[in-house]
Amino acid sequence: MDRVWAFPPRGASRHAAFSILGGNALRGNIVLEYQPRTYRDYRDSGRFCTFRVTVETTDLYVKALCPLERETEQLVRECRGQIEAAIARRPEFLASLTPIEEDPRDSPVAMQMIRAAAKAGTGPMAAVAGAVAEFVGRSLLALSPEIIIENGGDIFARVDAPFVCGLFAGSSPFSNRLGFKIDPTGLPVGICTSSATVGPSRSFGRADAAVVVSYDVALADAMATALGNRIHGYSDLRKGVEWAMTIPGVKGALAVLGDKMAVLGEIELTPVSP
Known part of the structure; x- marks a missing residue:
């Protein structure tokens, strides 16, 4: 069974997603920059061709049935162009920490x-990594x-056989010991995470990992950010996932x-196993 280590060093704050766009992003005294993806597992089962595509600070890890590096790079550039155009026209698209019109x-x-940010109560950039993954993934299908x-x-995934996403949660004893089994449904699915304890971003919460599953990957991304920001103590864990499950489109929360x-x-x- 194929495995992807899915939950990496990134903060649970609404600032975390800014690192996908051009160079370093500076907001207040927080500098966001590219972080090495040390959690990735490049072992290949023979089922997939595994490769990496980077465009500026966008860094994708891809498992496909054939080599698609050139096509993936073109799609990343197209997607980034759409996002950069929105930022150029409306600076609040980048800067806002709350939903915009x-x-x-x-x-x-x-x-x-x-739209994902409106459901999650975040700024649009909280959904950027998931939106890019989904745009590229759907286009490559x-x-x-x-x-x-x-x-x-x-993660954007569309598979015909089960695979496992490993949980990376910093120093938590669950880290690298538990994973999510993803069964094929015929539909693409998004699995997104945020962490307050791993990575450089400022966090509004304390979660070692906040994970959301949705068929809308941008929504899963924004909701993972919002869920992580709600976790300040043990008593918030249950309340946080219960809140996440009230949002239309959310299929699972951890x-x-x-x-x-x-x-x-x-x-x-x-x-x-590690």
Whole structure:
């Protein structure tokens, strides 16, 4: 069974997603920059061709049925162009920490991010990594009917056989010991995470990992950010995942703080070995 280590060093704050766009992002005294993806597993089962594509600070880890590096790079550039155009026209698209109004001039990717943020109560950039993963993944399905794309801890997956996403939760005892079994449904699925204890970003919470599953990857990304920001103590774990499950489109939610975990919805945990 294929395995992807899905949950990497990135903060649970709404600032975390800024690192995908051009160079370093500076906000207040927080500098966000590219972080090495040390959690990735490049071992190949023979089922997939595994490769990496980077464009500026966008760094994708891809498992596809055939080599698609050139096509993936072109799609990343197209997607980044849509997001950068939205930022150039409306600076609040980048800077806002709360939802912003829709603009009919926005591109499909920008509109998806705005709508995801509206549900999660975040700024649009909280959904950026998931939106990029989904745009690239859906576009590549015509060339590879099975595909897994990981973008800074946010996963787009469409598979015909089960695979496991490993849980990386910093110093938590659950880290690298538990994973999520993803069964094929015929539909692409998003699995996204945020962490307050690993990575350089400022966090509004304390979760070692906040994970959300949705068929809308941008929504899963924004919701993982929002869920992580709600976890300040053990008593918040259950309340946080219960809140996440009230949001239309969320299929599963998990939150980890130290040696405690809360999970609800369509998440099947399974032991994994490092």
